[in-house]
Every structure is written in C-alpha cells, then in structure tokens.
Amino acid sequence: MIPRTRDSRIAAWILTAPLLAFFALMLGYPLLVGLQTSVSRNQLSEPIVSFSGLDNFFRILTDPDFWGSIGFTLQFAFVATSLQLVLGFLLALVFDRKIPAKAALFSAVLVPIMIAPSLMAVMFRLILNENIGAIPAVFSLFGAQVSLFDPAKVFPLLILLDCIQFIPFTFLLFYASLQNISDELYEAASIDGARYSSTIWRIVLPILKPAIVVVVLLRILESIRNFDVIYILTGGGPGTTTQTVGIFIYKTAFQQGDFGAAAAASVILVLLLAPFTPWIIKKLSTSEKQ
C-alpha cells in the first residue's frame, strides 16, 4: 500500500465517490424499498399501500407453496451441484492429458458458458419439441419417449440441461487449478510408487480443496437464483412441482400482483441464508490477503 498522505486520502475519496453514489442508489435505496414493501399491504389490485406489520411474513411462512419451492430449490441445487462437481472434475482430468486438437475441443466445451441460459432454454425447448426436436425423434427410433410434460421425466431433464449449461464452468475452474500443480509433484508421487488413482485421491484433491469449496459455493448460490431456464421450460410446472423459490417470488409479485408478500419472501430467503453468510464470505474472500 502507498503511504497515506493528505493528498492520497482526498484522491481515494474522489476515486471511490462514483461507486459509493452508485451503491447508495442501487443498493441502499432498493434495500429500504424492499424492507418497507415487505411490511406493507402492496397489491396491484389496490391503489393504496398501507402498513401491515408482519402479516406478509406470516402468510409466506405458512404457505406450503413457499416451503415447497424452497425444498425443490435445495433438492435441485444439491443434485445439480454434485453432478457438476464430479463430472466437471473428471473432464478436467481428461483435458489435463495430452490429447489431439486440444485447443479446439477446449473451446467447444466452453461454448455453453458463452450462451445465455435463457437462450439455451429456448434451444432446449426446440430440440425437445415433439414435432421438430431431434431428441424425441432419435429416441422414438428406439421406441422411447422423451417429453418435458411427463412428470416423471421433467426433473432428470432439467438436471441434464443444467449440467450441459454449467459443467463447462466447473470444468474450467478445475482445469485452471490443475494447471497450478507442477509436474514435479506428479513425478515425486510416481517415484514413490503411487498409482494414478491414489495420486489423484491423496495429492491432487487435497491441493484442490479450496477450489472445490469455492466451486460448490458458487454453484449452490447460482442454483438458488436459478430462474431463467426452468421458467422458460416448465413455468414451474407441472403444477408447482418444479417451482424454484425465484419462480415463486416472481409469480407472487407479477402474476398474483402481491408485491408485499413477494418482498417478504425475498427477505425470508436472505434471512435463511444469513446464518451461513459470514462463513461463505470468508471462503469467497480471496483478494484480502495483500
């Protein structure tokens, strides 16, 4: 750090002022609006907004649909994150070897990162469509049926699609971490007679542990905010079986017009995450060690 002088202190304020003003407008003010709305009766059908105490919170906390959406969100986050973690890591190990056309294959694997999830969802709808979709057509050659509207198949399909979108991301982070492990370490292990599998298990995985924790946290947090893909594909259906908490909040506000309840649900969601937040912040804070 540069020694602090009066000039540099003034400069620091000047350089940070735009960001602080922006945070006041886009963070401070919306936080107040959100908290105020959560304790208000604020419905599209009624022109007058009035104070309603904790009424919205009671209604959300006793709403089985809200808890259903929390349950589905957690279930989805858990299954999707586990699969993406394991498969992304295995794929990173594959790419850590010498393979032909590696650069081209690497770029091809990264393509889903560069595609908006909502556009990916539109393409999934097309490719799963019963009239023009290649996937149902190929499966029907073998006498099997694939449909997003089949309640038994919708969950695995959504998981599969989430994996196609996000394994490239877990893969990339693991691959980047693997590049930091020196050849000498592998050689030392091999001289000591370690097999490939035990080298991975006992040397590589422990070294990657901090990266794994960060990937798990980022994927779980991302899954909690998952909205686009599931909303475009199923709208939360059939029924409310694939309703994430994001879809619940969106529908409460913009389909039922109950902004007070939706704001309360948002506050409850943050409060549910609150006990874990200090730990998560500690794990994700990487740049404070200068």
Added chain:
Amino acid sequence: MRFRKSSGGAFAIALSAAFLFNVPLLGAIFNSLRSDEAIASGALVWEFDSGFTHFQNALGAAGYDFPLFFRNSILISLGAVILVTVLAVPASYAVVRLGFGGPWILRIAVALRVIPAIFFLIPFYLMFSRFGLIDSIWVLILVDSFINLTLALLIFANALAEIPLEIEESAAIDGANVYQRLRHIVLPLLAPAMVSVAVLTFLFTWADYIFAVVLTASDATTVTVGAANFVTSYGIRWGDISAAVVLSIFPPLIFALFAQKFLVRGLASGAVKG
C-alpha cells in the same frame, strides 16, 4: 504421474463432451438452415434452405421486432461494460493501493454475491416504476452494471495486488501524483484485467433475462426476452425462431471465443484464488 502421453480414450471422452455440450446449438443451427418443407416433414429431414429465408425473416423481413431487440441488447451490454469499468477501476485502485475503507468495500462485494439477485427484483421494479422509468435501456444498464460490479471489483482487486508496488513508488518519487500514476502506470498494466471484465460483463449482461422481463415492456426488450416470447407467441414458426436464437447467440459467442484467454483468466481470478 501426470499422463503426458496421447491417449485415445481421453480423446474420445473429450470429443463426446465437446459434442454433447453443443447439441442444443447444433439443433438450432440445423433447424435454422433447413427449409420449411423439411421441418414440416420430420425432425431429422434435411433440405438446405439456400435462400436463408429464416435468417431474413428473423432480421425483419417477416415483421418481427428482432432488429430492435438486437440493438437494445448491444447498447445495454456495451453500456454496462463502460459503466462497470468507470466505476470499478478507480474504486478498486483506491481500496487496494490507497487503503480506502479498509477491507469493507471488497467485503460488501463478496456479500452481494451471496444475496440472490432475485432479492432486488421487487425493489428495482417498484423503484423504477415510481420514477416512471420502466422500459428504458438506461435502467437496464444501471441494473446490469450493479449485478456485474461485484465480480469486476474482485477481478480488479486481484489484478492490482499483482502489480509491483515499486513501479508506482519510483514514479511517486519522480513527482507523479495519484491520478498520473493511475492513468500512466496502473491503467496500462490493468489492461488484461479490463478485457476480462469487459468480456464477462458483456456476456452476463447479454444473458440477463429476469430483470429484462420485469423492467421492460416493448421499447427496451432484449434478445433473451424476445426469443423466449417468440417461442410462446409464434409457436409454429420453428425455422424463424431457430434463426433468431442463432443470431442472438452469435455476437457474444464470437466476442468471447476471440477473447477466450481473458474469459478464462477472469472467471478463474474472480472465483478461485489462493
């Protein structure tokens, strides 16, 4: 031992993965390039549409609003890139190099990544409708900049921490003030991080769906919302939809493929370090 030898098995797995991850895109390209007759006669029937009718339709020949959505997405994404850079570069310099505010600003940035973006959906909607600003691309530039600022601050903070202090110190001894050092010494060295932030902000802003759904009506609609609405409202124009989606995907995809090195570095730096 690390496998440095070429292996057929590894190649086969990598190739299948590369194919599998691109199945949705290949499907859309396939449908966008074949004729309506082929589409009508079966999911796997191929007949090349040499007139590129679907692309012409998507680009305005059939009266869809896609050219407008395109313009909006490009303006919003570029606007967010500029605003994020202008806000985050000087501030992260002040935090990392001038010790501004201790660790608090970076902690807020990390904490913001924990709060689901959906938390801000209702407040943003109520706030901007109170000001009568719904359906404006300026509002989406503000919102998408807010969403991307946290990652940008972390990437810049990491990059700044890697620039040797000595370079700046010797410039300070030569009489350069803070702004001159930032402008002439730090900024050029931050260029790679700025490209990373630009690529990621562009991609993530282009990808935004939920805020665009809620905060736009028609004039400021983006390609993501346009494409999703397209599927529901023009249900059977499959070829046109596919062409519209392919067109929506390609600008950021090409940009990101060219800048892949910076994309990879940015994602790794913002997520995993130390």
